[in-house]
Amino acid sequence: MKSISNDLNVIEADDIWKVYKRGKTDVKALRGVNFRVREGEIVAIMGPSGCGKTTLLNIIGGLDTPTKGNIRVNEIELSNLGESKLTKFRRENIGFVFQFYNLLPNLTALENVQLPLIAQGIPKKERFEKAKDFLQAVGLSDRLYHKPGELSGGEQQRVAIARAIAVQPSIVLADEPTGDLDTKTGEEIMGLLRKINEMGQTIIIVTHDDMIAATADRIIKLRDGKIIENSSS
Amino acid sequence: MKLGFLFISIRDLKSKKLRTVITIVGIAGIITSYLVMMAAANTMHDLVDASFSAYEYRLFVLKRGKEDPMVGQLPEWYVDKIREKVNPDYIDGVSGFLWWMVDNSTKDEDDAEFQTIRGLQVESYKSVIEKYEMIAGEELSDAQEDRNYCMIGINIAEKFGKTVGDKITLQNHAFTIKGIFSTSTMIDSEIWLTMRDAQNLVGKLHKVSIIIVKVKEQDYVDEIRKQIEDNLRGVAVFEADEYMEANAEALDSFRGVIFAISMIALFAAVLGMMNTMTMTLRERRHDIAVMKAVGVSNKSVALIYSVEALLLGFLGGIVGVILGFLMLNVFGVSNIELAGYLISVDLTYQLAFESVIISTILGLIGGFYPIAKISRQRALDILQKFG
Ligand SMILES: Nc1ncnc2c1ncn2[C@@H]1O[C@H](COP(=O)(O)OP(=O)(O)OP(=O)(O)O)[C@@H](O)[C@H]1O
Numbered sequence: 001m002k003s004i005s006n007d008l009n010v011i012e013a014d015d016i017w018k019v020y021k022r023g024k025t026d027v028k029a030l031r032g033v034n035f036r037v038r039e040g041e042i043v044a045i046m047g048p049s050g051c052g053k054t055t056l057l058n059i060i061g062g063l064d065t066p067t068k069g070n071i072r073v074n075e076i077e078l079s080n081l082g083e084s085k086l087t088k089f090r091r092e093n094i095g096f097v098f099q100f101y102n103l104l105p106n107l108t109a110l111e112n113v114q115l116p117l118i119a120q121g122i123p124k125k126e127r128f129e130k131a132k133d134f135l136q137a138v139g140l141s142d143r144l145y146h147k148p149g150e151l152s153g154g155e156q157q158r159v160a161i162a163r164a165i166a167v168q169p170s171i172v173l174a175d176e177p178t179g180d181l182d183t184k185t186g187e188e189i190m191g192l193l194r195k196i197n198e199m200g201q202t203i204i205i206v207t208h209d210d211m212i213a214a215t216a217d218r219i220i221k222l223r224d225g226k227i228i229e230n231s232s233s
Numbered sequence: 234m235k236l237g238f239l240f241i242s243i244r245d246l247k248s249k250k251l252r253t254v255i256t257i258v259g260i261a262g263i264i265t266s267y268l269v270m271m272a273a274a275n276t277m278h279d280l281v282d283a284s285f286s287a288y289e290y291r292l293f294v295l296k297r298g299k300e301d302p303m304v305g306q307l308p309e310w311y312v313d314k315i316r317e318k319v320n321p322d323y324i325d326g327v328s329g330f331l332w333w334m335v336d337n338s339t340k341d342e343d344d345a346e347f348q349t350i351r352g353l354q355v356e357s358y359k360s361v362i363e364k365y366e367m368i369a370g371e372e373l374s375d376a377q378e379d380r381n382y383c384m385i386g387i388n389i390a391e392k393f394g395k396t397v398g399d400k401i402t403l404q405n406h407a408f409t410i411k412g413i414f415s416t417s418t419m420i421d422s423e424i425w426l427t428m429r430d431a432q433n434l435v436g437k438l439h440k441v442s443i444i445i446v447k448v449k450e451q452d453y454v455d456e457i458r459k460q461i462e463d464n465l466r467g468v469a470v471f472e473a474d475e476y477m478e479a480n481a482e483a484l485d486s487f488r489g490v491i492f493a494i495s496m497i498a499l500f501a502a503v504l505g506m507m508n509t510m511t512m513t514l515r516e517r518r519h520d521i522a523v524m525k526a527v528g529v530s531n532k533s534v535a536l537i538y539s540v541e542a543l544l545l546g547f548l549g550g551i552v553g554v555i556l557g558f559l560m561l562n563v564f565g566v567s568n569i570e571l572a573g574y575l576i577s578v579d580l581t582y583q584l585a586f587e588s589v590i591i592s593t594i595l596g597l598i599g600g601f602y603p604i605a606k607i608s609r610q611r612a613l614d615i616l617q618k619f620g
Pocket residue numbers: 020021022027028029048049050051052053054055056617
């Protein structure tokens with residue numbers, strides 16, 4: 001049985017705005033977003049295309065910074081961190097799973113998973129063992145030396161998940177991780193994410209799929225850059 | 234900065250084999266030409282230096298108005314006259330030389346084409362030629378006995394593959410090689426005969442083209458010069474330095490041109506590297522964005538691709554040195570003929586080493602700008618722009 005901490009917020013978002021300049025017009029991707037995520041939760045973010053889901057996820061993960069407002073992740077205020085501090089933050093706190101896997105095509109599965117481990121300065125032998133263990137955990141122990149081109153979409157996404165969790169980040173952010181996969185493979189991937197969540201990691205998933213959202217602890221619905229619903233499922 | 238990432242540099246180079254090879258060969262070509270040009274320039278410089286020091290304290294006596302020793306003709310007895318008139322305490326020696334160049338390029342039976350020949354007064358020449366060493370055989374020493382014999386410089390011996398006892402043909406006349414000498418100056422490309430043979434060969438009986446006087450100390454030079462000018466008619470006296478200055482200047486400006494061309498070549502190598510790295514990074518920008526997204530620092534990204542550029546430069550340098558070595562030593566373009574002198578171009582370890590270092594640095598310089606540019610970009614900006 002997993003436990004969700006009642007008082008420890010890993011994410012605190014206060015009045016987040018994100019405005020993109022496109023020529024002379026401003027695109028308001030996020031317009032005053034407020035929410036909390038507690039440690040150990042699975043949160044699904046839903047909403048129509050262009051409503052700001054990816055923008056929000058990027059801000060939580062320190063890939064982007066808000067135009068206005070505050071975002072604290074693991075008690076670190078991200079809104080005014082510089083690039084190299086944000087990189088360090090991502091390295092230490094966040095695992096990303098992208099819709100299109102984003103693996104390095106020239107590296108084997110084992111090497112792809114090791115990337116964040118090398119970035120953390122983990123010694124060669126140790127990171128090799130870790131990467132192997134995590135690939136085994138996602139069911140790919142017989143694909144260690146395959147390159148992404150030699151793997152199916154579902155397998156590539158598993159490698160990406162292994163890479164995201166290899167450094168055991170407290171938060172895993174997944175942007176439509178099943179969007180490019182068939183239903184069955186998508187469910188397998190979700191099963192993996194839930195398994196990870198049971199080990200204590202907080203997970204935020206952007207999805208269009210109601211079935212997937214239904215398995216989350218909570219659903220946040222966005223429309224036009226605003227939260228219109230924030231409810232336990 | 235994490236060294237663990239460096240396997241990516243090598244993986245990258247391997248995954249673009251053709252580009253890697255083309256870049257390396259391109260750099261290698263430039264390094265080869267740089268190497269050969271610099272080797273030639275260095276050899277010339279050393280020769281000029283050696284020749285200068287070999288002629289220290291020497292006075293050259295030439296026919297006035299015909300200050301080219303190849304042409305100027307002085308009566309041979311002037312040599313004795315100088316010996317008689319100058320203060321013997323101030324000089325180490327006096328000797329006359331008949332000195333000319335044969336153009337035998339059209340005659341098949343002759344071994345020497347455009348060779349500088351020198352007639353020696355065997356009893357005195359050694360008193361004015363310094364830094365002189367016999368490699369094989371013996372020197373010409375007796376004007377009578379050594380008729381139809383010759384001494385050849387080491388460069389000639391190497392060029393024609395001749396050794397002591399072999400014959401060398403000059404203007405249909407065979408001379409037996411008595412000895413091979415080495416001076417480490419341009420003289421090494423000369424053929425020496427006794428004065429009488431030389432005069433017969435060129436039809437200038439009792440003539441010499443230059444008289445060299447070796448003065449004991451710099452302080453006496455002016456004095457001796459004056460004594461010669463006062464006692465001999467129609468001669469011009471030069472200090473060796475003065476006389477060779479013109480040659481040296483010509484060589485120096487030649488070296489300047491070589492240097493300028495080398496720099497342009499190296500600059501081209503930098504541009505080539507820049508082009509390759511720009512292309513490589515453009516292809517890799519998605520990878521770079523992903524690496525950054527998962528927490529790889531700018532420094533590490535810069536390191537990965539700098540090492541890639543460095544390896545390209547280094548390998549280009551190594552291949553360039555090998556090609557240069559083959560060119561100079563196997564395909565034998567090491568002997569450059571310049572105004573009758575054979576200049577042998579040597580590839581020194583130092584030059585080879587320097588070329589590899591230079592090539593490596595060029596790689597780094599070429600990679601610097603594109604790498605600095607991409608490694609500073611935000612991961613998200615790259616991902617959004619190029620998916
Ligand atoms: N770099 C940018 N420059 C300008 N506008 C942008 C940029 N990134 C996003 N936007 C705009 O911001 C809005 C929100 O984009 P976002 O990618 O967050 O939507 P989304 O909810 O993830 O959509 P989807 O479901 O299609 O992925 C959109 O209108 C989009 O066009």
